[in-house]
Amino acid sequence: MLSDPKAAQLSDNVPIDTIWSILDAANELGDAHTVEACRRAIDANLRGDAAVEADLAAIAAFFA
Structure with a gap:
């Protein structure tokens, strides 16, 4: 997780x-x-919506 509290985040964890x-x-x-999930999450963020x-x-399962 980024140490900068002002960094843009999609959730509290990612x-x-x-x-x-x-x-x-x-x-x-x-x-x-995973590529499609990332794209949807990034698109949601760019629209100002929640993923x-x-x-x-x-x-998150990508690392499991």
Whole structure:
């Protein structure tokens, strides 16, 4: 998690910068499910909306 409290975040647990990094890694690994979840979460953030919990769970599961 970023140490800067002003950093843009999608939730209390997943900073947007982390999601961009996960998107890059998932793309390289060919993990289409995670890529799509990241894209939806990033799009929601750009619209000013909250990301769907299912997408955040899929993104968090990338490390499991």
